[in-house]
Amino acid sequence: MADSKKKEVRVFAPATVANVACGYDVLGFAINEPGDEVVVRMSDTPGLRITKITGDGGKLPTDPEKNTAGVAALDFLKHLGMQDTGIEMEIHKKMPFGSGLGSSAASAVAGVFAVNQLIGQPLSKKQLLPFAMTGEASADGAYHADNVGPCLLGGIVFIRSNDELDIAKIPVPKNLWAAVVHPDIEILTKVARDILPKEILLENATQQIGNLGGLICGLIQEDYGLISRSIHDVIAEPRRQKLIPEFYRAKRAAEAAGALGFSISGAGPSVFALCQGKECAEKVGAAIVEVFTGIDLQNQLYVSPVNLDGVREL
Ligand code: HSE
Secondary structure (H helix, E strand, O other), X not given: OHHHOOOEEEEEEEEEEEOOOOOOOOEEEEEEEEEEEEEEEEOOOOOEEEEEEEOOOOOOOOOOOOOHHHHHXXXXXXXXXXXXXXXXXXXXXXXXOOOOOOHHHHHHHHHHHHHHHHXXXXXXXXXXXXXXXXXXXXXXXXXXXXXXXXXXXOOEEEEEEOOOOEEEEEOOOOOEEEEEEEEOOOOOHHHHHHOOOOOOOHHHHHHHHHHHHHHHHHHHHOOHHHHHHHOOOXXXXXXXXXXXXXXXXXXXXXXXXXXXXXXXXXXXXXEEEEEEOHHHHHHHHHHHHHHHHHOOOOEEEEEEEEOOOOOEEO
């Protein structure tokens, strides 16, 4: 292992779309941008230190025990009995907080992956999952792998059990693209989770299970019709949409422009549409942007195929 250690490593961890409409807490995919960068280097001073954070507007703590990237990396180093290894970490936030794009997951994944690369890759990406999860949970208090899983592994990731961290990658149809729009408001994940009902009607559970199964079958079979019929969320979206201005107008605009389906990305406020092909995704993205811009709500559009790689070294 010692031979493969590096002096400095820079990594990029991509944004993710969690839930994908009908898969609350159990389905997510990665996109190409935005994403966070983390740089780590060996140091003679024992222990992990966060020496620089940019792009956070001064919001993030530099104490590694209070910072998602730091918590994930420390948990990993402790697991290896290497917590005294001297490591300096820089975090470059390149996506907004509370955006529904998996910002805290990206930092946690980048932190643990960078350190793993630096010390000679003792663990596989999949083995890093629990440490990245601990990092993300330190930010939003909830334990769900639908951002961390795809951010780490890339592609579309299904989580059979968050408690057991039993996850599986789903094949990605060749021409599947996403238009993701982030309207410039902040929604705290905790708030968006607190407004969800503790109990749901059996009828709604049945519909949601049908849609989730349909979406997964559609993805595996590259059946865009089945994908389109399945992207519906009867549980979280009806409650959370009220946090996003003009949500239903944006949804109608996306569908009219040819989207396969449209819903909230993670806990919001970002929204996403799945599309067949880049051209369609660009058209759909423009239609969503027009709705938010029409009410003077600043927004940012990302058009991307599903990111197949997940976190990577730069
Ligand atoms: N599945 C989570 C939620 C994603 O919807 O609350 C939050 O990032």
